[in-house]
Amino acid sequence: MGAERKSLVEFVRYARSCYDTCRQARPRVLDVVIGNTGGDMDSVVSALGYSYLSYLAGGDGAAAVVLPVLSFARADLALRRDVERSLHAVGLRPADLIFADELAADDDAGAAGDQYRVRLVDHNAADNALVQAALAQQRAAVVAVVDHHADAGLYAAAAPRVVRACGSCSSLVLQHFAAAFASRYHARTGLAGHDGGDPQARLRRRELQFLVSALAVDTDCLQHRVEAADRDVYTTLVAPVLDAAAFAAVGTAATAAKLDIAGLSVYDLLRKDYKEYETASGARVGISSVACSLARLQQQQQQGADAVAGAVADWSHRRNLQLCVVMTSFVDKTPAGDVFRREIALAPPGFLPARALSCLKRELGLEAGPTVDADFAKATGLAVFEQHAVGKSRKAVAPLVVGLLQ
Template sequence: MSLRSYLVNLKQALSSRTFKTPYRIVTGNQSADMDSVVSAITFAYLTYSLKTPNEYIIPLIDIPREDFALRRDINKLLSYHNITEDLLYFVEDFDKFLDKSTSIDLSLVDHNGLQGVEINKGFDGGQVNVEAIIDHHADEGHFENANPRIIRTCGSNSTLVFHYFHDLAAGQEEFWESNKDVIELSLGPLLIDTSNMTQKVEDPDIKAFEFYKKVLASDTVNFTAQSNYNDFYKTLKTAKKDISGFSFADILRKDYKQFKFLHDDRVGFSSISKPLSWIANKFSIQDIKDDLSRTLKANQIELLVITASFTQKDTGIYTREFCYYYEGQNEKYAELYQLVWQQLELSTDLYRSEAISSLTNGVNDSGSHLKIYNQKKVTATRKQVVPIVKEVLEK
């Protein structure tokens, strides 16, 4: 059975009255990037094929269905395998599954703590049991009894998913030869997350990549991988960066996560690949202000952190910006930049500072507060920024 056939059969099985309960679901993190989506889909398929034969796991994408169109790189990758949106499951499906199943056995990939209002609500109500974790983020210390519970750093989480099932099915090399679609799908996030095997590459990534090349050396499903790895990466990277036609709110939603911290601080984190000066020149001040406010309300958060990363076109310098927005009066948020100043090596030496000043002057008033800084510690991605912000807010 191909991976696509699995998804087709899963949809048919769910429509029948004989689907086994409790439902088993696997979900990636709330940013729903390529790594999370592919990790969830391959985990579901490989569990069915190699671990618990004929027992379906539902891969859930932890965003609203309408947001999936913003993930143009993922849609491009899935299109190579004729996997369409109607074969996938999203946040709004979770409550429906819970209603039908009354309880859910949940596996987490590409994160190790629950994310999303719906899933957390189900867990708080005693209806969700976390049964497995495969993740490459920092260990949050939850769900110690999960099995497997694999948490270690790695360039791509899809690599850890592959190695788990490859080890589980040791000696069954013919399985991978007959399931090249799984390998090709896993190759996408590996290349994207490691910038074509040039950054954040660890030993599991290297071993997975060598295995992928061996399997794909002949008779590949959709492309001649041996000669087209670079083109494949460039195609997916171009699709990922394509934000033509997006509103500012769309850009904020494209790569978004949110967390609830110790003192009930509900914080959203948006990663964007454009400088804030570009945002200031692309959209009107009023549109930016309205979209920032809508983002707070739509996600029921008090604080929005925006992490921007880009290469300056005129100098070629790789740059990061740390930005945040909140409304009303909150002394802790007002001082947040001071609390993270040293750890993130913040400065006011901003790229195209005139545009930034116009933006903040236009947005800021007694009820709206937008702060933007240059982040000199360019190695600190959102993975590092989230725990830093968490630590200072929880003191």
């Protein structure tokens, strides 16, 4: 690959070409890195960041080139407007990327004979159907884990195996490859905004903005959900080469794109940022994170509450869910100022046993409140609550719900 290190875009395109070349060989042994099936900005940046930075580091110990796989179908990229915008800003096109659905289709074409060495980022228990099947068939191994969710205690032999609390998983990726990051960005001039017209400096600046975009979005530019790893990465890796105003601009632009849901149906929003879980008894629980209030969700459809109820029912049927959870998050503009709020809707409303629902209410501070429309709840048939424990996102709610159903 030569002594000169490739740019992020050049490397991702090279990885894509490597994947296309090995499509002709059967059986294949593929080194891949993949985020969780929710496929949000953090999963995408963490996967691409792990792949690129491991290349800059000379490999991750098992492979010189780890193929970055986006953990959703190619057609679903358009639902993730923040991801789409950030990829475009750094110079990456959909054609440059490898998506989970084509990896699965190629696996089928190879009569399930391919083998995989898998790196998990932004999750520590494999949730991609192909990876799960390959692990069960003993033709895959998880060789690395970098994640910030509750530790499931799996893949003890993985190296690295980093599972630690932080606002953005991408912080742990950047921290793990800190030396490689610094070698490309800290040793160069012009990144703080004075590039002197140097096209290479501008290129590295765009890469840097992409690599820190998930950190900026997930922590509201270090205002919320910030842990030690996030602060360390910002202080030691980001701040020396990207000033606070530029960092904030990255977060503002990506967040605006994330909140742009114009033209998306309720059904689209339910599947846009979605994760699925299975309890020990086999119950399937799906949790959709939606970046708007239930009231706005209703306004997305001219048919109102009926359309919301229909979309939830259709999605639950398609995914064969016993419990569908919709978690909303939004900023409520009040005379006293902006207030961050969360809501939770459960379908069907009677699935959780009374004791489990009581515990959930206590842990999350669930109650009818100013954001909850009783008529909406009645019309949709959903159990609807305001969540006063606004610091608890799906990352905290999912293990709680699954645990209550064990």
